[in-house]
Amino acid sequence: MLIETMADLSLLFYVFLTGLEMDASAFLRVGKKIMGIAVTGILIPMGIGIGLFFLLQKHAHNPAITEGCMFWAVALSITGFPVLTRILADLKLLHSDIGRIAMSVAMLNDMYAWVFIAVLVPVGVNLKTATFSIIAVIFFTLICFYVVRPTIERIIRHQYCSDKEHYNEYYPCFMLIGAMICGCITDAIGAHSIVGAFVFGLIIPKGDMVEELLDRLDCFVPGIMLPIFFASCGMRIDFTKIADSSSWFLVLLVICFACMAKILSSLIACFFFDMRLRDGVALGLLMNTKGILSLIILNVGWDEKILNDQYYVVMVVAILVMTSVVSPIMSAVYRPKSKGYIYGLRTVQRSKLDTELRVLSCVHTTRNVSGIISLLEVSHPTRLSPMTVFALHLVELTGRSSAMLIVHSTRRSAAHNPSRAQADSNLIINAFEAFENDNHLVTVQPLTAMSPYGTMHEDICSLAEDKRVALILLPFHKHLTVDGRMEDENADYRAINLNVLANAPCSVGLFVDRGLAGAVRACGPNDIVMCHFAMLFIGGPDDREALAYACRMVGDPRISLTVVRFLPGKEVVEMESAKNIIEVEEMLSDKQNNKRQNEIDENYINEFRLNTVDNESVRYIEKMVDNGEETVSAISAMDNSYDLYIVGKGTGTTSPLTLGLSEWSENPELGAIGDVLVSSSFALNSSVLVVQKYGSGDHKNEGRSPSFGVRRGEHFSSTIRQRVIGGFRSWQSSKMVLSDNDWPLGNG
Template sequence: MPESNDWCYSAYAFAHICLIQYKISGEGPGLGEELGDAKMAQTSDFVTKGKYKIFFGMNNEFTICYDDTKPIANNYWQAVNPLMKRMPIFMMQLSVLIALTHVLMLIIRPLRQPQFLSEILAGILLGPTALGITGWISPIINPFEGGLFLETMANLGVTFYMFLVGLEMDLTPIRKIGKTALSVALAGIILPSIAGVGLHHLVLKEEKTQRAPEMGAFFWSIALSVTSFPDLARILSDLKLLYTDLGKTALTAAVVSELSCWFVLVGTISLINGRQKLFVAITIMVGMTIFWFMMRPFISWTVKQISAASKESSTSDKHVYFILSLVLLCGYITELCGAHSNFGAFMLGLMIPGGELGTTIMDKIEDYVVGILLPPTFLLTGLRTNFAYIFAEYSFGMVLLVVLLASSAKIVSTLLVCLHFRCPKRDSLALGVLMNTKGALALIILNEGRNMKGFDQQTFSWTIAAILLMTVIIGPVVSFTHKSARHLKQYNRRSLEKSIPDAPFRVLACVHSTRNLSGLINLLQISNATRNSPIIVFAVHLVELAGRASAMIIFHDKSKTADAGNNATREKAEAEQIVNAFESFENDNHAVTVQPLTAVSPYATMHEDVSNFALDKLANIILIPFHKQPNAIGGWTDENIQHKQVNQNLLATAPCSIGLLVDRGLTSTFSRESHRGMRECRIAMLFVEGADDREALAYAWRMTGTPRLVLTVVRFLPGKDVSELTENVEEDDESGIFTAMFEREKQKQLDDDYLNEFRFRTMHDQSIAYIEKQVNSGDQIISTITSVYNDFELYVVGRGHDRTSPLTSGLSNWSDFPELGPLGETLVSTDLESPASVLVVQQSAPLPAGSKKLKSSAPTQGILGNSAAETFVNHRRAEDDY
């Protein structure tokens, strides 16, 4: 027996870690070798390694004892070596782990890898796989006596992390889950569970020293079945797929998968704690159900009281502290019930309704929990992983088979479901890989299984290797299927000029605030929605991401009146006001379908979210507001530089046509009385040359069916005194001159053909007038507009980013708003008879280098199994499919 001043600790998990660390440390005979020799000789019940004594037990259990006497420090201000205390050991471990994580993140970020990969790699590098074998890492940074405190802090971090997961998770999509998402979720649970049970029994069959299987098969099944909802949301946000059908289906299926796996995990832990007696697990489940229905009303009442107390001010710190205290209380109650504390914290997070309180809690503690409290879990996982002995006592083929089957089970199950629903192959592959997202939740399950002996060190290392493989392939595979130029080749750069006349008009309308609302809605009102050519509007409220780890999307349930009461933040109240305005627009126009949503994203990448969403919905045009607001005297106010940057980024990258609306009174012009014959709506389309002008004419042409709308198309032709611009081409560069001349003649022919078609089809329409004016310079264009065409409510012009016209060359010498183009900026800056709104239209941005436009613009099939052209004709049917 050990001496009285020895401290003994029996731990299955850490005993194995200590054996492997000192076996390869190089200090004298290896501990593993001594252990093997002692077992073979059966002459000793313990081995000694330095200050540690390892006593043998049954079923691979060991008792490790060490002397707890603190050595004298070699300094002048402390009597005891500080590295022998628990807290300094933990602080050193945490500091080294965080620093190594950030270094690895700098390396793997260009490879499209998530932060989770750097965190788990940092833990593995500090473990016995890599740096743990050195002579100073193991005794100083990872000593055995610091293991118990490390595990305690890891459990505390997991408890608060699961609270944040529950707080971030929204159960609303489950109530209206579509058959595709539900099938993906169920297949992702059933098939991987079967694979987990099979792999567990296969490993037991191959083991040379048989051990009791107990509940190990459950931990294998849960680890392979779970999909980490928060990690998946962050990956989708980074890949800018959060707003797509693919992202919605993946997130909805992930919610079902994660909740199911957590309930199975609680039942498994309860059975093990109750010594595999079923009535114990049933009792715990009943207790948790009562806890849910008793605690949830109390939480709702508490949140209402907090919201009422903070109605005139933001949520105070004492309210946040109260909720955090409840996290500890709920964790304590679930521990008393026989479940893990993190499950109680997770349930508490689900109980708190969305609103200002939840947002405040996330803003205040998320960075601390994820950055400080959670990293010990990664170090604990790394200490329990040893790839150096991953093939010990097992063949290479056996280990490779287990890792590959564990990595591909969920991908195969998702592919089978998608093939059944006849989804595109690229969407099926991407969805299968995304559903394989594990993240921190999988590590929590694996560590629970390790503590309860569902895994030994080798099988634990195998599953970690499988998780690493799953994580590494997500970014490259999804980027290849949905972000590469090869994927963009499958889509024609959609334009109004080439669209089918009777096809649905798909508009993505972006709104930053309620001040942008009326102008865009009135523009949509005169866009002539008919039964043969309905308008499908995707109304996006763009909100800056602040204080959150990932972007998010909110789809509004139009069948339920939103509550913008005390729990609503200013952003939520504004979003609901925008939703109500678009719903009223939809109710007044039976040929219009509106799908409103709120997108939260950083301004720097907001254009990527909008572009991907437009690409996913096959939008014909994106409508965006100008970044400045007009004042009462005809000037400008409230310039927003961030909105301007978003507009410029969209103009440079949009996959379809884009219209920038400068609203200067469009709100008051098109009221309901105007449709009753009170007044006419006068629109002027100013045509110079180029693809942008043809696109602007196409939009103006579509408006002509609107009652009481009069369209005047003015084409400016070059006069006799206009000289061709050749200063950009060197005189001796004959090939450049001929290329420019050929391109100009080609564009002129396209302009003539499109205008002739327009004139032929509208020759009997009395509401349309076509006029040609010869001008010699930009000054003559300005004088013509101000003298003759100065009494219109709306001007529609092309941006002209694709041309250098001699007619507008003088106008582009100075420019404060290049996003408006030379003619658009001139209209905004010129004093007309009455301030008029301006719609600047640009055709889709050029394709990336190496890609080609397709001649066909047939709609592709979406992830929900329906063609994109049919999916959103009826918004309620689309929501049901989702």
């Protein structure tokens, strides 16, 4: 009796939390396809469940009463939404097409399940008074929505504005008492107590109080109290009862057909909604996931003596088998079809200036918004090269998985007192929409990803793959303080950045914001004041990608770009020559690769200079250095008036010009030069953008022609291009030696 009492109490609090996390308005926004799949996935399993019940009834020695077929049917048709989202997250299918369909269908199944519970329990308890009980439950629900909810809203709004501490301290206790009172009311009118607790949780206005309740109870109720309910379910199972009623073969047959019910319904839905057969089977497997609601329905039938021990055990075993086999079967047989064959523009260098540039901008908090938007603003979208920005707000998933859909499915909260995450999301979305309104060549699509920090990079990478973006912009994990130092904001942000850099399906830009927004705002469209950007070029795929992105900014009349190329001095050349003579065989492969990279760099720089020769806002500088120390000295000697430094990370490349810089690196993800620019000991307070090119480690497709400033119809033929560049290089070597002197290309 003690265990049963604690189990009922834990169940009441659990469904109360479920109601708190559920967004009732989301059910009004589902499409016809989702609604059709959900209805098919309920009616067909219900029919199969009723047939299996009577099949077992025919061969059982101790048959149950006829009303038990409805309990079997409902338990078989329900899909456990919280359990399903965890399985999808483990299978990396959470943001796939099949994952989104499965979660939407499971969400509708949850609502249908509560309707069935509200109707089924009064019918099972007493058929004569069932009509009165159902009508009473309907009136109770209407009173809760139209009387109790507005009253709670007014109390919360008044108390939150006047005394927030009092509100945080006592209101959670009142809410728990209200859940118990509502449970007692629905139990008294003939329904189950969990119906009242669920409805009360559903009407609570979403806001800080809901966050407070979830923070306080999210570990205690599911982690400590709910296992008592599962223990009570286990105590009712007696496998010897199965052998007494029928043969084991019949029981296994019933379990197998129960597992096939959802798969059959999904296959039927495939023919009506033009789904692939493979996706239909996968959806059916996912819909077999059962949760606590199925056990609740079976327990109600057992408590009311509608289901005897044999029928209870058979269905509980079937539910356990269905849920336990979903994850291993899905991981073994289902792989989402890769979209890589239609996704070629994975780098900025490949995205020519007459094609659309697609960027995925990630932000954690409102602190990151102004800098990211300013960086996008100076990227200079044009009529021939518009920009599509996917603004992704990254939110940590700390509660149960059912909270994921609530935040994901609502862009704006209609609550008077929205939660902190919703308020931040609204501010972020408003800022990006204002940026879109001010720039008619930019299309912004706000998104929200809610997942644990450990797997957040998977959501970012899969979204980048799905949206076919060329660049992912990530905020640095440190922010600028008032005294000019860089302070850690969240250590988990760094882990996310490292994982994205290692697994990204496109190029990645790591942005260190040191007040770029202020510099951009100071430059109006007709102002003489300009933003001064510097691109530091040492060589390699990442530096070429950084230069390609920097050249997109040149078209903005407010931007002046200085490209500083570091070249090896005489000591480096002599050292490399001596080293190659001594270690010819060991250095042959590296020498050939370095020679090829140097040729690509030289062609890339020459074409950049050729295409920007008439642009007075572009300057080109060459500096001769012999080692990493001289490189740092040359950077520190530059004018400290640059608002943004653009550098390549240097993935997969080794250069004597950065030798020794990585040994004392504080942030290896920024590369050798980027870490120097962000270092607290360095006297620069400019923003920094570190670019990593997709596939920079294998150097694929790096010999292709760059696209700096070349519009459609402006390409030279290969012969003329080679002659012009060759003559340009000959004139350069004969007329001047560029070292530390600035050379404005517009004066050439």
